[in-house]
Amino acid sequence: MTGFVWPLPSADVVGDLPDGGTLRLRAPVDADLDGLVVSGRDASSLRFTALPENYSRADAALFLRSMRHSPDMMLWIVDDPDNPGHFGGTLEVRLVNRPAATVELGYTTAPHLRGRGLMTAVVRLITEFLFDYxxxxxxxxxxxxxxxxxxxxxxxxxxHEGTLREAECLRGVWNDLELFAQLDGDL
Ligand SMILES: CC(C)(COP(=O)(O)OP(=O)(O)OC[C@H]1O[C@@H](n2cnc3c(N)ncnc32)[C@H](O)[C@@H]1OP(=O)(O)O)[C@@H](O)C(=O)NCCC(=O)NCCS
Structure with missing residues:
Protein backbone atom coordinates (compact mmCIF):
# COMPACT_ATOMS: atom_id res chain seq x y z
CA MET A 1 0.00 0.00 0.00
CA THR A 2 1.33 3.43 -0.99
CA GLY A 3 0.00 7.01 -0.70
CA PHE A 4 -2.74 8.03 -3.15
CA VAL A 5 -1.30 8.92 -6.54
CA TRP A 6 -3.27 10.77 -9.26
CA PRO A 7 -2.96 10.37 -12.16
CA LEU A 8 -2.47 6.66 -11.65
CA PRO A 9 0.28 4.86 -13.54
CA SER A 10 -1.12 4.18 -17.01
CA ALA A 11 0.84 0.98 -17.58
CA ASP A 12 -0.92 -2.23 -18.62
CA VAL A 13 -2.75 -4.03 -15.82
CA VAL A 14 -2.61 -7.78 -16.31
CA GLY A 15 -4.41 -10.59 -14.51
CA ASP A 16 -6.16 -13.91 -14.94
CA LEU A 17 -9.63 -14.73 -16.20
CA PRO A 18 -11.76 -17.33 -14.41
CA ASP A 19 -11.33 -19.67 -17.43
CA GLY A 20 -7.53 -19.47 -17.10
CA GLY A 21 -7.07 -16.94 -19.92
CA THR A 22 -5.16 -13.68 -19.62
CA LEU A 23 -6.90 -10.41 -18.87
CA ARG A 24 -5.11 -7.30 -20.10
CA LEU A 25 -6.06 -3.66 -19.60
CA ARG A 26 -3.99 -1.50 -21.92
CA ALA A 27 -3.67 1.98 -23.41
CA PRO A 28 -6.05 2.88 -26.26
CA VAL A 29 -4.74 2.79 -29.85
CA ASP A 30 -6.30 4.09 -33.08
CA ALA A 31 -7.22 0.52 -34.06
CA ASP A 32 -9.74 0.57 -31.18
CA LEU A 33 -11.92 3.15 -32.97
CA ASP A 34 -13.98 0.53 -34.85
CA GLY A 35 -14.64 -1.44 -31.67
CA LEU A 36 -15.64 1.73 -29.85
CA VAL A 37 -18.14 2.52 -32.60
CA VAL A 38 -19.70 -0.98 -32.45
CA SER A 39 -19.98 -0.74 -28.65
CA GLY A 40 -21.25 2.84 -28.82
CA ARG A 41 -24.07 1.87 -31.21
CA ASP A 42 -25.20 -1.10 -29.15
CA ALA A 43 -28.72 -0.76 -27.72
CA SER A 44 -27.89 -1.27 -24.05
CA SER A 45 -24.93 1.12 -24.21
CA LEU A 46 -27.29 3.72 -25.66
CA ARG A 47 -29.94 3.02 -23.05
CA PHE A 48 -27.69 3.28 -20.02
CA THR A 49 -25.01 5.81 -21.00
CA ALA A 50 -24.93 9.38 -22.29
CA LEU A 51 -23.53 8.45 -25.72
CA PRO A 52 -24.89 10.38 -28.73
CA GLU A 53 -27.10 8.45 -31.17
CA ASN A 54 -25.46 7.20 -34.40
CA TYR A 55 -22.13 7.08 -32.59
CA SER A 56 -19.42 7.63 -35.20
CA ARG A 57 -15.65 7.19 -35.62
CA ALA A 58 -15.36 10.96 -35.09
CA ASP A 59 -17.24 10.63 -31.76
CA ALA A 60 -14.93 7.76 -30.76
CA ALA A 61 -11.79 9.73 -31.75
CA LEU A 62 -13.03 12.73 -29.76
CA PHE A 63 -13.69 10.46 -26.77
CA LEU A 64 -10.12 9.06 -26.90
CA ARG A 65 -8.65 12.56 -27.23
CA SER A 66 -10.68 13.96 -24.36
CA MET A 67 -9.75 11.03 -22.11
CA ARG A 68 -6.06 11.52 -22.95
CA HIS A 69 -6.21 15.15 -21.81
CA SER A 70 -8.67 14.82 -18.94
CA PRO A 71 -7.30 15.90 -15.55
CA ASP A 72 -9.74 13.68 -13.66
CA MET A 73 -10.43 10.64 -15.85
CA MET A 74 -8.27 7.72 -16.97
CA LEU A 75 -9.16 5.14 -19.61
CA TRP A 76 -7.97 1.59 -20.16
CA ILE A 77 -9.04 -0.61 -23.06
CA VAL A 78 -9.98 -4.18 -22.16
CA ASP A 79 -8.08 -6.34 -24.60
CA ASP A 80 -10.15 -9.05 -26.34
CA PRO A 81 -9.01 -12.25 -24.60
CA ASP A 82 -9.87 -14.30 -27.71
CA ASN A 83 -8.13 -11.95 -30.10
CA PRO A 84 -5.17 -10.18 -28.43
CA GLY A 85 -4.59 -6.64 -29.63
CA HIS A 86 -8.26 -6.16 -30.48
CA PHE A 87 -10.94 -4.17 -28.69
CA GLY A 88 -12.83 -5.94 -25.90
CA GLY A 89 -14.25 -3.07 -23.87
CA THR A 90 -13.55 0.10 -21.89
CA LEU A 91 -12.77 0.79 -18.27
CA GLU A 92 -12.83 4.38 -16.99
CA VAL A 93 -11.56 5.51 -13.62
CA ARG A 94 -12.86 8.93 -12.55
CA LEU A 95 -11.48 10.98 -9.69
CA VAL A 96 -14.36 11.81 -7.34
CA ASN A 97 -12.63 13.28 -4.29
CA ARG A 98 -8.85 13.61 -4.09
CA PRO A 99 -8.51 14.24 -0.32
CA ALA A 100 -10.78 11.24 0.33
CA ALA A 101 -8.84 9.12 -2.22
CA THR A 102 -12.18 8.20 -3.82
CA VAL A 103 -12.67 7.18 -7.45
CA GLU A 104 -15.55 5.83 -9.53
CA LEU A 105 -15.57 3.21 -12.29
CA GLY A 106 -17.38 3.23 -15.62
CA TYR A 107 -17.31 0.26 -18.01
CA THR A 108 -18.48 -1.31 -21.25
CA THR A 109 -17.89 -4.81 -22.61
CA ALA A 110 -17.84 -5.21 -26.40
CA PRO A 111 -21.18 -6.81 -27.37
CA HIS A 112 -19.56 -10.03 -28.68
CA LEU A 113 -17.86 -10.68 -25.31
CA ARG A 114 -20.77 -10.06 -22.94
CA GLY A 115 -22.16 -12.56 -20.44
CA ARG A 116 -19.02 -14.61 -19.80
CA GLY A 117 -17.67 -12.89 -16.71
CA LEU A 118 -15.26 -10.50 -18.45
CA MET A 119 -16.29 -7.22 -16.77
CA THR A 120 -16.61 -8.84 -13.35
CA ALA A 121 -12.97 -9.98 -13.72
CA VAL A 122 -11.93 -6.51 -14.98
CA VAL A 123 -13.52 -4.77 -11.98
CA ARG A 124 -11.89 -7.19 -9.55
CA LEU A 125 -8.50 -6.63 -11.17
CA ILE A 126 -8.65 -2.82 -11.38
CA THR A 127 -9.97 -2.56 -7.81
CA GLU A 128 -6.94 -4.47 -6.50
CA PHE A 129 -4.69 -2.20 -8.61
CA LEU A 130 -6.40 0.94 -7.25
CA PHE A 131 -5.94 -0.15 -3.64
CA ASP A 132 -2.26 -0.83 -4.40
CA TYR A 133 -1.99 2.83 -5.44
CA HIS A 160 -24.74 -2.02 -2.23
CA GLU A 161 -24.92 1.19 -0.19
CA GLY A 162 -28.27 2.57 -1.32
CA THR A 163 -30.26 4.24 -4.06
CA LEU A 164 -29.49 7.77 -5.19
CA ARG A 165 -32.87 9.20 -6.17
CA GLU A 166 -33.07 10.85 -9.60
CA ALA A 167 -29.30 11.25 -9.61
CA GLU A 168 -28.99 11.11 -13.40
CA CYS A 169 -30.81 12.82 -16.26
CA LEU A 170 -30.38 10.91 -19.54
CA ARG A 171 -32.08 12.26 -22.67
CA GLY A 172 -34.58 14.19 -20.60
CA VAL A 173 -35.46 11.28 -18.25
CA TRP A 174 -34.59 11.24 -14.54
CA ASN A 175 -33.12 7.94 -13.35
CA ASP A 176 -32.36 6.60 -9.89
CA LEU A 177 -28.87 5.17 -9.50
CA GLU A 178 -27.82 2.25 -7.32
CA LEU A 179 -24.63 3.06 -5.41
CA PHE A 180 -22.06 0.31 -4.85
CA ALA A 181 -18.67 0.76 -3.18
CA GLN A 182 -15.65 -1.12 -1.95
CA LEU A 183 -13.17 0.22 0.65
CA ASP A 184 -9.54 -0.83 0.82
CA GLY A 185 -10.31 -2.28 4.27
CA ASP A 186 -13.10 -4.48 2.84
CA LEU A 187 -10.63 -6.84 1.18
C1 LIG B 1 -22.80 -4.02 -18.03
C2 LIG B 1 -21.77 -4.76 -18.87
C3 LIG B 1 -20.45 -3.98 -18.83
C4 LIG B 1 -21.55 -6.16 -18.27
O1 LIG B 1 -20.43 -6.74 -18.93
P1 LIG B 1 -20.22 -8.33 -19.03
O2 LIG B 1 -18.78 -8.55 -19.39
O3 LIG B 1 -21.25 -8.91 -19.93
O4 LIG B 1 -20.50 -8.78 -17.52
P2 LIG B 1 -20.29 -10.24 -16.90
O5 LIG B 1 -20.23 -11.26 -17.98
O6 LIG B 1 -19.13 -10.12 -15.94
O7 LIG B 1 -21.69 -10.46 -16.16
C5 LIG B 1 -21.94 -10.01 -14.88
C6 LIG B 1 -23.31 -10.51 -14.42
O8 LIG B 1 -24.34 -9.88 -15.20
C7 LIG B 1 -25.22 -10.88 -15.71
N1 LIG B 1 -25.69 -10.40 -16.99
C8 LIG B 1 -24.96 -10.18 -18.11
N2 LIG B 1 -25.77 -9.70 -19.09
C9 LIG B 1 -27.01 -9.61 -18.56
C10 LIG B 1 -28.25 -9.16 -19.05
N3 LIG B 1 -28.40 -8.70 -20.30
N4 LIG B 1 -29.32 -9.21 -18.21
C11 LIG B 1 -29.20 -9.65 -16.95
N5 LIG B 1 -28.02 -10.07 -16.41
C12 LIG B 1 -26.96 -10.06 -17.22
C13 LIG B 1 -24.34 -12.10 -15.82
O9 LIG B 1 -25.13 -13.28 -15.82
C14 LIG B 1 -23.52 -11.99 -14.57
O10 LIG B 1 -24.33 -12.36 -13.45
P3 LIG B 1 -23.78 -13.28 -12.27
O11 LIG B 1 -22.60 -12.52 -11.67
O12 LIG B 1 -24.92 -13.39 -11.36
O13 LIG B 1 -23.34 -14.55 -12.92
C15 LIG B 1 -22.25 -4.93 -20.36
O14 LIG B 1 -23.52 -5.52 -20.35
C16 LIG B 1 -22.28 -3.62 -21.12
O15 LIG B 1 -21.26 -3.21 -21.67
N6 LIG B 1 -23.47 -2.95 -21.16
C17 LIG B 1 -23.61 -1.68 -21.89
C18 LIG B 1 -22.86 -0.52 -21.21
C19 LIG B 1 -23.27 -0.37 -19.77
O16 LIG B 1 -24.42 -0.53 -19.38
N7 LIG B 1 -22.27 -0.03 -18.93
C20 LIG B 1 -22.47 0.18 -17.50
C21 LIG B 1 -23.02 1.55 -17.23
S1 LIG B 1 -23.26 1.73 -15.43
Missing part, protein backbone atom coordinates in the same frame (compact mmCIF):
# COMPACT_ATOMS: atom_id res chain seq x y z
CA UNK A 134 -3.53 4.26 -2.29
CA UNK A 135 -7.18 4.58 -3.32
CA UNK A 136 -9.39 4.31 -0.24
CA UNK A 137 -12.86 4.02 -1.78
CA UNK A 138 -14.04 2.86 -5.21
CA UNK A 139 -17.63 3.56 -6.27
CA UNK A 140 -19.87 2.24 -9.03
CA UNK A 141 -23.28 3.69 -9.88
CA UNK A 142 -25.79 1.95 -12.13
CA UNK A 143 -29.38 2.34 -13.24
CA UNK A 144 -31.44 -0.24 -11.27
CA UNK A 145 -32.74 -1.54 -14.61
CA UNK A 146 -29.18 -2.20 -15.75
CA UNK A 147 -29.13 -5.63 -14.14
CA UNK A 148 -25.88 -6.69 -15.80
CA UNK A 149 -24.03 -3.65 -14.45
CA UNK A 150 -25.41 -4.15 -10.93
CA UNK A 151 -24.41 -7.84 -11.09
CA UNK A 152 -20.88 -6.84 -12.13
CA UNK A 153 -20.53 -4.63 -9.03
CA UNK A 154 -21.87 -7.29 -6.64
CA UNK A 155 -19.93 -10.09 -8.35
CA UNK A 156 -16.71 -8.11 -7.96
CA UNK A 157 -17.26 -7.83 -4.20
CA UNK A 158 -18.79 -4.35 -3.98
CA UNK A 159 -21.42 -3.60 -1.34
Missing amino acids: GVHRVQITANPENVASCRVALGAGYR
Whole structure:
Protein backbone atom coordinates (compact mmCIF):
# COMPACT_ATOMS: atom_id res chain seq x y z
CA MET A 1 0.00 0.00 0.00
CA THR A 2 1.33 3.43 -0.99
CA GLY A 3 0.00 7.01 -0.70
CA PHE A 4 -2.74 8.03 -3.15
CA VAL A 5 -1.30 8.92 -6.54
CA TRP A 6 -3.27 10.77 -9.26
CA PRO A 7 -2.96 10.37 -12.16
CA LEU A 8 -2.47 6.66 -11.65
CA PRO A 9 0.28 4.86 -13.54
CA SER A 10 -1.12 4.18 -17.01
CA ALA A 11 0.84 0.98 -17.58
CA ASP A 12 -0.92 -2.23 -18.62
CA VAL A 13 -2.75 -4.03 -15.82
CA VAL A 14 -2.61 -7.78 -16.31
CA GLY A 15 -4.41 -10.59 -14.51
CA ASP A 16 -6.16 -13.91 -14.94
CA LEU A 17 -9.63 -14.73 -16.20
CA PRO A 18 -11.76 -17.33 -14.41
CA ASP A 19 -11.33 -19.67 -17.43
CA GLY A 20 -7.53 -19.47 -17.10
CA GLY A 21 -7.07 -16.94 -19.92
CA THR A 22 -5.16 -13.68 -19.62
CA LEU A 23 -6.90 -10.41 -18.87
CA ARG A 24 -5.11 -7.30 -20.10
CA LEU A 25 -6.06 -3.66 -19.60
CA ARG A 26 -3.99 -1.50 -21.92
CA ALA A 27 -3.67 1.98 -23.41
CA PRO A 28 -6.05 2.88 -26.26
CA VAL A 29 -4.74 2.79 -29.85
CA ASP A 30 -6.30 4.09 -33.08
CA ALA A 31 -7.22 0.52 -34.06
CA ASP A 32 -9.74 0.57 -31.18
CA LEU A 33 -11.92 3.15 -32.97
CA ASP A 34 -13.98 0.53 -34.85
CA GLY A 35 -14.64 -1.44 -31.67
CA LEU A 36 -15.64 1.73 -29.85
CA VAL A 37 -18.14 2.52 -32.60
CA VAL A 38 -19.70 -0.98 -32.45
CA SER A 39 -19.98 -0.74 -28.65
CA GLY A 40 -21.25 2.84 -28.82
CA ARG A 41 -24.07 1.87 -31.21
CA ASP A 42 -25.20 -1.10 -29.15
CA ALA A 43 -28.72 -0.76 -27.72
CA SER A 44 -27.89 -1.27 -24.05
CA SER A 45 -24.93 1.12 -24.21
CA LEU A 46 -27.29 3.72 -25.66
CA ARG A 47 -29.94 3.02 -23.05
CA PHE A 48 -27.69 3.28 -20.02
CA THR A 49 -25.01 5.81 -21.00
CA ALA A 50 -24.93 9.38 -22.29
CA LEU A 51 -23.53 8.45 -25.72
CA PRO A 52 -24.89 10.38 -28.73
CA GLU A 53 -27.10 8.45 -31.17
CA ASN A 54 -25.46 7.20 -34.40
CA TYR A 55 -22.13 7.08 -32.59
CA SER A 56 -19.42 7.63 -35.20
CA ARG A 57 -15.65 7.19 -35.62
CA ALA A 58 -15.36 10.96 -35.09
CA ASP A 59 -17.24 10.63 -31.76
CA ALA A 60 -14.93 7.76 -30.76
CA ALA A 61 -11.79 9.73 -31.75
CA LEU A 62 -13.03 12.73 -29.76
CA PHE A 63 -13.69 10.46 -26.77
CA LEU A 64 -10.12 9.06 -26.90
CA ARG A 65 -8.65 12.56 -27.23
CA SER A 66 -10.68 13.96 -24.36
CA MET A 67 -9.75 11.03 -22.11
CA ARG A 68 -6.06 11.52 -22.95
CA HIS A 69 -6.21 15.15 -21.81
CA SER A 70 -8.67 14.82 -18.94
CA PRO A 71 -7.30 15.90 -15.55
CA ASP A 72 -9.74 13.68 -13.66
CA MET A 73 -10.43 10.64 -15.85
CA MET A 74 -8.27 7.72 -16.97
CA LEU A 75 -9.16 5.14 -19.61
CA TRP A 76 -7.97 1.59 -20.16
CA ILE A 77 -9.04 -0.61 -23.06
CA VAL A 78 -9.98 -4.18 -22.16
CA ASP A 79 -8.08 -6.34 -24.60
CA ASP A 80 -10.15 -9.05 -26.34
CA PRO A 81 -9.01 -12.25 -24.60
CA ASP A 82 -9.87 -14.30 -27.71
CA ASN A 83 -8.13 -11.95 -30.10
CA PRO A 84 -5.17 -10.18 -28.43
CA GLY A 85 -4.59 -6.64 -29.63
CA HIS A 86 -8.26 -6.16 -30.48
CA PHE A 87 -10.94 -4.17 -28.69
CA GLY A 88 -12.83 -5.94 -25.90
CA GLY A 89 -14.25 -3.07 -23.87
CA THR A 90 -13.55 0.10 -21.89
CA LEU A 91 -12.77 0.79 -18.27
CA GLU A 92 -12.83 4.38 -16.99
CA VAL A 93 -11.56 5.51 -13.62
CA ARG A 94 -12.86 8.93 -12.55
CA LEU A 95 -11.48 10.98 -9.69
CA VAL A 96 -14.36 11.81 -7.34
CA ASN A 97 -12.63 13.28 -4.29
CA ARG A 98 -8.85 13.61 -4.09
CA PRO A 99 -8.51 14.24 -0.32
CA ALA A 100 -10.78 11.24 0.33
CA ALA A 101 -8.84 9.12 -2.22
CA THR A 102 -12.18 8.20 -3.82
CA VAL A 103 -12.67 7.18 -7.45
CA GLU A 104 -15.55 5.83 -9.53
CA LEU A 105 -15.57 3.21 -12.29
CA GLY A 106 -17.38 3.23 -15.62
CA TYR A 107 -17.31 0.26 -18.01
CA THR A 108 -18.48 -1.31 -21.25
CA THR A 109 -17.89 -4.81 -22.61
CA ALA A 110 -17.84 -5.21 -26.40
CA PRO A 111 -21.18 -6.81 -27.37
CA HIS A 112 -19.56 -10.03 -28.68
CA LEU A 113 -17.86 -10.68 -25.31
CA ARG A 114 -20.77 -10.06 -22.94
CA GLY A 115 -22.16 -12.56 -20.44
CA ARG A 116 -19.02 -14.61 -19.80
CA GLY A 117 -17.67 -12.89 -16.71
CA LEU A 118 -15.26 -10.50 -18.45
CA MET A 119 -16.29 -7.22 -16.77
CA THR A 120 -16.61 -8.84 -13.35
CA ALA A 121 -12.97 -9.98 -13.72
CA VAL A 122 -11.93 -6.51 -14.98
CA VAL A 123 -13.52 -4.77 -11.98
CA ARG A 124 -11.89 -7.19 -9.55
CA LEU A 125 -8.50 -6.63 -11.17
CA ILE A 126 -8.65 -2.82 -11.38
CA THR A 127 -9.97 -2.56 -7.81
CA GLU A 128 -6.94 -4.47 -6.50
CA PHE A 129 -4.69 -2.20 -8.61
CA LEU A 130 -6.40 0.94 -7.25
CA PHE A 131 -5.94 -0.15 -3.64
CA ASP A 132 -2.26 -0.83 -4.40
CA TYR A 133 -1.99 2.83 -5.44
CA GLY A 134 -3.53 4.26 -2.29
CA VAL A 135 -7.18 4.58 -3.32
CA HIS A 136 -9.39 4.31 -0.24
CA ARG A 137 -12.86 4.02 -1.78
CA VAL A 138 -14.04 2.86 -5.21
CA GLN A 139 -17.63 3.56 -6.27
CA ILE A 140 -19.87 2.24 -9.03
CA THR A 141 -23.28 3.69 -9.88
CA ALA A 142 -25.79 1.95 -12.13
CA ASN A 143 -29.38 2.34 -13.24
CA PRO A 144 -31.44 -0.24 -11.27
CA GLU A 145 -32.74 -1.54 -14.61
CA ASN A 146 -29.18 -2.20 -15.75
CA VAL A 147 -29.13 -5.63 -14.14
CA ALA A 148 -25.88 -6.69 -15.80
CA SER A 149 -24.03 -3.65 -14.45
CA CYS A 150 -25.41 -4.15 -10.93
CA ARG A 151 -24.41 -7.84 -11.09
CA VAL A 152 -20.88 -6.84 -12.13
CA ALA A 153 -20.53 -4.63 -9.03
CA LEU A 154 -21.87 -7.29 -6.64
CA GLY A 155 -19.93 -10.09 -8.35
CA ALA A 156 -16.71 -8.11 -7.96
CA GLY A 157 -17.26 -7.83 -4.20
CA TYR A 158 -18.79 -4.35 -3.98
CA ARG A 159 -21.42 -3.60 -1.34
CA HIS A 160 -24.74 -2.02 -2.23
CA GLU A 161 -24.92 1.19 -0.19
CA GLY A 162 -28.27 2.57 -1.32
CA THR A 163 -30.26 4.24 -4.06
CA LEU A 164 -29.49 7.77 -5.19
CA ARG A 165 -32.87 9.20 -6.17
CA GLU A 166 -33.07 10.85 -9.60
CA ALA A 167 -29.30 11.25 -9.61
CA GLU A 168 -28.99 11.11 -13.40
CA CYS A 169 -30.81 12.82 -16.26
CA LEU A 170 -30.38 10.91 -19.54
CA ARG A 171 -32.08 12.26 -22.67
CA GLY A 172 -34.58 14.19 -20.60
CA VAL A 173 -35.46 11.28 -18.25
CA TRP A 174 -34.59 11.24 -14.54
CA ASN A 175 -33.12 7.94 -13.35
CA ASP A 176 -32.36 6.60 -9.89
CA LEU A 177 -28.87 5.17 -9.50
CA GLU A 178 -27.82 2.25 -7.32
CA LEU A 179 -24.63 3.06 -5.41
CA PHE A 180 -22.06 0.31 -4.85
CA ALA A 181 -18.67 0.76 -3.18
CA GLN A 182 -15.65 -1.12 -1.95
CA LEU A 183 -13.17 0.22 0.65
CA ASP A 184 -9.54 -0.83 0.82
CA GLY A 185 -10.31 -2.28 4.27
CA ASP A 186 -13.10 -4.48 2.84
CA LEU A 187 -10.63 -6.84 1.18
C1 LIG B 1 -22.80 -4.02 -18.03
C2 LIG B 1 -21.77 -4.76 -18.87
C3 LIG B 1 -20.45 -3.98 -18.83
C4 LIG B 1 -21.55 -6.16 -18.27
O1 LIG B 1 -20.43 -6.74 -18.93
P1 LIG B 1 -20.22 -8.33 -19.03
O2 LIG B 1 -18.78 -8.55 -19.39
O3 LIG B 1 -21.25 -8.91 -19.93
O4 LIG B 1 -20.50 -8.78 -17.52
P2 LIG B 1 -20.29 -10.24 -16.90
O5 LIG B 1 -20.23 -11.26 -17.98
O6 LIG B 1 -19.13 -10.12 -15.94
O7 LIG B 1 -21.69 -10.46 -16.16
C5 LIG B 1 -21.94 -10.01 -14.88
C6 LIG B 1 -23.31 -10.51 -14.42
O8 LIG B 1 -24.34 -9.88 -15.20
C7 LIG B 1 -25.22 -10.88 -15.71
N1 LIG B 1 -25.69 -10.40 -16.99
C8 LIG B 1 -24.96 -10.18 -18.11
N2 LIG B 1 -25.77 -9.70 -19.09
C9 LIG B 1 -27.01 -9.61 -18.56
C10 LIG B 1 -28.25 -9.16 -19.05
N3 LIG B 1 -28.40 -8.70 -20.30
N4 LIG B 1 -29.32 -9.21 -18.21
C11 LIG B 1 -29.20 -9.65 -16.95
N5 LIG B 1 -28.02 -10.07 -16.41
C12 LIG B 1 -26.96 -10.06 -17.22
C13 LIG B 1 -24.34 -12.10 -15.82
O9 LIG B 1 -25.13 -13.28 -15.82
C14 LIG B 1 -23.52 -11.99 -14.57
O10 LIG B 1 -24.33 -12.36 -13.45
P3 LIG B 1 -23.78 -13.28 -12.27
O11 LIG B 1 -22.60 -12.52 -11.67
O12 LIG B 1 -24.92 -13.39 -11.36
O13 LIG B 1 -23.34 -14.55 -12.92
C15 LIG B 1 -22.25 -4.93 -20.36
O14 LIG B 1 -23.52 -5.52 -20.35
C16 LIG B 1 -22.28 -3.62 -21.12
O15 LIG B 1 -21.26 -3.21 -21.67
N6 LIG B 1 -23.47 -2.95 -21.16
C17 LIG B 1 -23.61 -1.68 -21.89
C18 LIG B 1 -22.86 -0.52 -21.21
C19 LIG B 1 -23.27 -0.37 -19.77
O16 LIG B 1 -24.42 -0.53 -19.38
N7 LIG B 1 -22.27 -0.03 -18.93
C20 LIG B 1 -22.47 0.18 -17.50
C21 LIG B 1 -23.02 1.55 -17.23
S1 LIG B 1 -23.26 1.73 -15.43
